[in-house]
Amino acid sequence: MANKVLWRPAPHRWAAALLGLAATGILLAAAPAAYAHDETSDALSLAVEENRIVGTALVEYTDLGFKDTSGDGLLDESEFKEQQSAVSAGLVSTARERVELVVNGTEMSIVGAGLSFPEKDTGTASADVGLAFVSGPFDGGLSQLAFSWGFNSPGDTVVVSDADSAVVGQLSDDGTVTFTLDTWATATSFLRQGVEHIRLGLDHTLFLVVLTLGVVGTQITRATAWRVVKLVTAFTVGHAVSLCLAYFSLLPVPAQIVEPAIGLSIAGVAALVVRSKLGTHPWWIAGVVGLVHELGFASSLADLGLATADHAVALLTFNLGIDLAQVAVVGIVMASYALLGKLLPRRVEFVRLAVCVAIGAVGLFWTVTRLIP
Numbered sequence: 514m515a516n517k518v519l520w521r522p523a524p525h526r527w528a529a530a531l532l533g534l535a536a537t538g539i540l541l542a543a544a545p546a547a548y549a550h551d552e553t554s555d556a557l558s559l560a561v562e563e564n565r566i567v568g569t570a571l572v573e574y575t576d577l578g579f580k581d582t583s584g585d586g587l588l589d590e591s592e593f594k595e596q597q598s599a600v601s602a603g604l605v606s607t608a609r610e611r612v613e614l615v616v617n618g619t620e621m622s623i624v625g626a627g628l629s630f631p632e633k634d635t636g637t638a639s640a641d642v643g644l645a646f647v648s649g650p651f652d653g654g655l656s657q658l659a660f661s662w663g664f665n666s667p668g669d670t671v672v673v674s675d676a677d678s679a680v681v682g683q684l685s686d687d688g689t690v691t692f693t694l695d696t697w698a699t700a701t702s703f704l705r706q707g708v709e710h711i712r713l714g715l716d717h718t719l720f721l722v723v724l725t726l727g728v729v730g731t732q733i734t735r736a737t738a739w740r741v742v743k744l745v746t747a748f749t750v751g752h753a754v755s756l757c758l759a760y761f762s763l764l765p766v767p768a769q770i771v772e773p774a775i776g777l778s779i780a781g782v783a784a785l786v787v788r789s790k791l792g793t794h795p796w797w798i799a800g801v802v803g804l805v806h807e808l809g810f811a812s813s814l815a816d817l818g819l820a821t822a823d824h825a826v827a828l829l830t831f832n833l834g835i836d837l838a839q840v841a842v843v844g845i846v847m848a849s850y851a852l853l854g855k856l857l858p859r860r861v862e863f864v865r866l867a868v869c870v871a872i873g874a875v876g877l878f879w880t881v882t883r884l885i886p
Contacts, residue, residue, distance in 0.1 A: 555668030557684075561655050561675035566614050566621060566648040571631060571641040573665040577607060579642060587638035593630045601628055608646045611663030617656055621648040641667060655694055662688045679827060681706050700830045707834020711842065716879060718842055720779045721748075723872045724799060725846045726865050727786035738847075744799045745843055749836050751803025756832055769883075771805065776879030778802045783873025787866055 557570040574581075574588040578600045582592055604626040614621040629643035644664070658673055662684055669684040673692045681702045682690045692698065711717060728744055729737045782798065854861045 555666070556670040556672050556681075557662065557666065557668070559658070559660065559671065559673045561673075564650045564652070566616065566651075566658070568612070568644075568646045570644050570662075570664070571667055572644045573640060574642045576611075576664045577628070577642055577644065578603070585638060587640055588642065589638040590630050593628075593642065597628055601626075604628065605646075608644070612646060613659075613661035614648050615659035616648075616651045617653065619651065621651060623647070624649045658692045658694070660690050660692070696826055699826050703827045703830040704834040704837075707831040707836075708838045709834075710831075711835055711838030716775050716779060716876070719872045719875065720775075720782065720802065721839060721842045722846050723779065723783045723786060723869050724748075724802075725843050726850070726869055727782065729847065729850055741843060741847065745840060747797065747800035748803040748839065751800040752835070753832055755804040757828060773880050773883040774805050776876050776881075776883055778805055779876025780873045780880060781876075783869045783876060786869045787873065 555571055558568065560567045574593075579588055579593065579596050581588060582595075583589065605623060608623045608626045612623060614623075623646050626644065626646040629645065631639050631641055631643050655675060660671060660673075662671075671682050671684060671690055671692075673680050673682075673694065675694060678694050678696060678699045680692045680694055680698045682692060684690050724744060725741060728740045782802070785798075850861070850865070853864060857864070
């Protein structure tokens, strides 16, 4: 008896698959590093403690006066320890030359500074060194802080926090940023941060694209539009729940598990779309995967090291920023697909499958690379 064929792709599906695989190379070339949600771990932190500004940051070792004695272009822990005393002797002066703090209109002086070898790089070579500094005391509460940063650092995100609020911002091209600390400033800054996480989180965006293409099918109708609404709602509920659970450490899941799972979810949903197996009820898939994806964002939010009473405000607006960006992504995908359907009605299905194959291949690549230590 002849073997039963479980699935035989139509000719146009083979062609779409080949085009999709070719497009994969372009996507991989533009793809960010294996972990897409950890950029906030390099944030500069400015905390208000006993009416002083305490700052911590990663700084390129050459900016502080360290020298690479091994010739590998990096600083290892033994080199750090050998030169630490000599560099520390002039560290306060170096910090004063490159860091400017203006609290409520009054310039503050740096009165102390210290060094540390980055924990995440312990036992390995690093391009950066941990710098901590503290300002002199200021009178009254902190209402406005102007910050100028003259060091080279791996990130441009700056977090300012006190016991009641926290604000996130980015350094401008000239290394300056100004903060106002209140509840409204917390809300607007975390709203922007949520939008930025979607903009910079390519894996999250690609998942939304492939899931939307799976829902719309071959054409956009009122029924498919309604399915997309349910999809976005389910995804929103899923990631809102996991964001709260993970942020408050009620669901601690290490990034080594979350990040490969995100890549695998992209590859899995793409495979279902290509094989037309997504079904007519994909919102439960969106909800479950939303739980997984948001764990990555929760780790980013926690990496900001917030110590604020405005947890609710930060979480709500961060989540709202993510939701607004997600709606924008889905809207752009649907509008582009509708336009393509009018311009190339006979090729729209071919393009849809090619895009899904490319995204699925990238998701599989991320899964593998994120499993490699």
